[in-house]
Amino acid sequence: MARANRRLSSRARYTAYVDGPDPLAPPLDLTEALAAIGEDVMAGSSAEAALREYLRRGGADRPGLDELARRVAERRRELTSRNNLDGTLREIRELLDRAVLAERKQLARDVDMDEGDRALAQMQLDNLPASPAAAVGELDDYAWRSAEARGEFEKIKDLLGREMLDQHFAGMKQALADATDEDRAALREMLADLNALLDAHRRGEDTAQQFADFMAQHGDYFPDQPTTVEELLDSLAQRAAAAQRMRNSMTAEQRRELDTLAQEAFGSPDLMDALAQMDENLRALRPGEDWSGTQRMDGENGLGLGDGTGVLQDLADLDELADQLAQSYQGSQLDDVDLDKLARQLGADAVVDARTLQRLERELRRSGALRRSDDGRLALTPQAMRQLGKEILRAVAETISGRPGGHEVRRAGAAGELSGATRAWEFGDTEPWDVTRTLTNALVRTGGSGGPVRIEVGDVEVQETEARTRACVALLVDTSFSMAMEGRWVPMKRTTLALHTLVTSRFRDDDLQLIGFGRTASVMQIEELVGLDARWEKGTNLHHALLLANRHFRKHPDAQPVLLIVTDGEPTSHLEADGEVFFDYPPHPATIAVAVRELDASTRLGARTTFFRLGDDPGLARFVDGMARRVGGSVVAPEADDLSAAVVGSYLDSRRNGAFGGWGRDDDPFG
Template sequence: MTHPDRYRYAPWDNGPDPLAPPVDLRAALDRLGRDIMDGSSPRSALDELLRSGTDTTAGLDDLTRRLWERRARIQRRNNLDGTLREVRELLDRALDAERTALFPDPSDDARFREAQLDALPPGTAGAVRDLAAYDWRSDEARANYQRIRDLLGQELMESRFQGMKQALSEVRPEDVERIKAMMADLNALLLSHLRGEDTKDQFAKFMRDHGEFFPENPRTVEELIDALAARAAAAQRMMNSMSDRQRAELQELLAGAFGDPRLADQVSTLDANLRALRPGEDWTSSARFRGDDPLGLGEGAQAMADLAELDALAEQLAQSYPGARLEDIDLEALERQLGDEAVVDARRLADLERELRDQGLLERAADGTLRLSPKALRRLGEAALTDVISTLRARRAPGTPAAGAAGEPTGSTRPWQFGDTEPWDVPRTIRNAVLRSGPGDIRIDVTDVEVVETEQRSRAAVALCVDTSWSMVQDNRWIPMKRTALALHHLIQTRFRGDDLQLITFGRHATTVDIGTLTALEGVWEQGTNLHHALLLAGRHLRGNPDAQPVVLVVTDGEPTAHLEPDGTAEFNYPTTPRTLRKTLAEVDRLARLGTSLSVFKLGDDPRLAQFVDLVARRGGGRVVNPDLDGLGPAVVGDYLRSRRAR
């Protein structure tokens, strides 16, 4: 039994990193909120967050850039004639050694052999072919020629079976026989599978007999085919990338791999079987290599496999296909291509996406679109309100009391009751505790607590009318407007729940919206500032709350240029017409008769708007505030709190 005060340590099993910093959901949500309020859809905002990353995590765009840089490096640094070069070097060494051995010999046989060497074709493949039956005089020359055959066999096997060249670093005759036996059994297995036969037992026997050639240890014949087809297709793409001369010469050389043409025939049969079993693999494309670093046949096949893997990773990182998720990214492939740090970044991004969903900050609407959840909107509203309150406190004149949820103190106290939010009367609370417990150890009991009695708060019906015409977007007033609505909405929902807030947007027409719709609202090109329609909807909201104090707050950057006709159509004119002004001011008068506290927040310095809002203030007894963009939220929230104190 383990002692409870002791700890057990074990190696990390490649699961979640226990030392990784926690996902910063608040910062991510702030980013999402800014983009959404700027007009992006929640899906687009999330995509942009994942693409750009965070302060501590590289985004998908940065990972993709590094993939393309690696891809370009592979093609820019390498060329595909490594095997041809190495064969040519071995051939030249063999010929030089043979001529050196023949030169001192005065016999006719030596001159005849020299003549044979002089008559060799100029091409490497032709020379190697014609020397197959040559009886070498020099042991060194014979060894170099044998190295050519072994090299071609190693490269041919490496191009189809990764790691084979290293396993065959020293080629013995029995190794070649084992390879030929494996190839024969492999082609028999694939042919049976291609005919639709049950190959389960045949596959098991094949792996028992030849499993040493497959360190990846495929568990089924399908896994075996997938691995072989991907490698064979990469080798074919490498051949496609060569010049016609290089390809023809290499194919002729490979016919003599290990000195046995039957091996090349087996490889050709293997490729044909794999093409039939996996026609969806890329067997036809090519790539351009323009560097100086020569790659052998096996290295070239690996380079082509790397290019294909890089392309697949780029597609996964693009997340552009239906149902894409960051969990789709092949982390093992990403580690092979970009290293451990890229895997850490990809995991953090996936964790961020998952946490946003699991924490309920993003949800699917009925139509399948992604949207911010009420929980996320509350967090955004809390952040917006915090900023507003901080600004209000910074701008408050010395001695100005802070705005609070309770009314003004009446001068009396009462015992605390469950649910009270009024401040404690500390002296009376302490006095009650002393009287109850006597001298000595004084402990405050809940029955001792008295709170400051405040004036009864009255309900308010609040209509926030926000201008959504194109000029608000064009002049960068869109996000401040939305943050203002979020802050006011959050304040009323959390501090003044008895008040009834109605959000109204107005462009060519006006409409009532919820906070989620307003937050996600996209700016569209629409001419018209129909304040008349907005005030009509505001009046309907106020009359629906006859027991509440009516408050209307209007945020706009332009004079009214549209009004609503009796048939419901909106008539637009710029500059505005007397008819539009008369109808708008008539609604101002109706609101005034309801005793409405009307405040207009004028954005910008449009002189025609200034004349209009001054007229509204005189007709409706309201207030006009001309805040800058940073001060819009504090101005609106401060005005709302001022109206509450006035009540």
């Protein structure tokens, strides 16, 4: 047993989960995203633009890139409005004031002091210049009588040294708070070795071994532990450039004060010389960093040199994140977002939101909903069209079912004869179960264990029924520019997609043809119509559309013709005998005559016609009313948002109310 445990332990290795997708995250539901993308595509956007727009906007319970960008901008405003860059000068002034006050107290207490010396010392303290740098310079050789005052004054030099180093090496101010002479000597040695490394690298020498030796000796100064000299350069240059931007952002007076004070850092100019040499090397090796930028900061919180440099680095990170989240540059993608920087600036929740968006984009591209067309553009796939159509049809069904006498669309075909085929059960189905297929599915799923058979929803299959009469349907949709201009473009496409989905999923024996008509007419595939852009062209060629519809009806002589016409304008163009397009507005009598002739031909073929009149144009109303009376058809004048329900309802009414011989109320496809 012990041997078996040892074998098991030698095979199993467990470590902390560090990175990658959340293993406990629920599967992503792409339904909302596909619906939103589909709406934008129908409104005229490309699939690529629609995808990016959804990722920017986000979903009902999912923040998008715009929300993350807003939080980035808010964080930036917070940093610039709360802080200013005079913290080191303030701190030096406070130390100077404490030193002078302590010295004055000592002069007052020192009763044995010569009065002349006392008066001279007090006069020197009374006449210190207002400039902190000048005051520090005058007191540099002052004979302090107070040990406390001398200590406060010496803190100024120590503070300056630590701040100068903190500008270039984050955290150095705290690390050197209690530095000894030995610590300072080690620091100078590190700077000398670093400049030697940078000089060699600048000359183009192979510095791999020199870098390894440098890190072995001085690696404690670099907590991020760079693994190559290039990584070291990146880190140092980003910090040095931020320090330069901070200097650029100060007033000329502040720069003069700090330049003068810097010579007192650690009581020696050596530190400034070493840092200046390092900056020169970094500028030469990383000229692409922002060495000239400025930033206005007007807050109340004074930042020291090190903290101010850190804030300038934060601002650079936030600006970079803003660009990444905007996704406005050529070739941008969500994987460009720097999650480490996002975590530092906005916290772990923002990283979760960004990862979710990245995952959503990948899933949308991998799911089969989007594909690259032959010309390289992203497009919705037929699978996505079906999904979008189902969602639209579900909404249409809810609208129809909410009306008096309305029924659920999913019950289509329930009263027909059994076809012998089966399909998976879907919510709303009332067809009889195929018991054999259902039990077989349950047994296959459970492995036939011999115990009681438990049936789950996914096991159920129903018997498909046949429609008793086939329909030959022509949906004519107006694609003239007025449809887009009046806000009817997307409702028209939603209607087309809803009817296409209903016919192809529930009335598969029916033959639906989609015909778009503007200046001319053409038969269109559903993908083509859904992605159709609005075009500025004059003309509403109902004559050409009816010619194509009648050709469709003649190809299916054994089917019942159903003609559905959606338009918001009178016919203003028609085809001449030579194939040329004639256009005139107001409508020319010849245009009306040839449209009437083709509609009469539809009637002779047995078509039941319904006009869907959009808008309140009196001329259009007179025209469609007259045409409907002529052929015994009907007119529906829905609002644009109700167009889908009106067209689908009309199609189903044609099937239900006697347009197809032998159909009665019991054959209602709604059930």
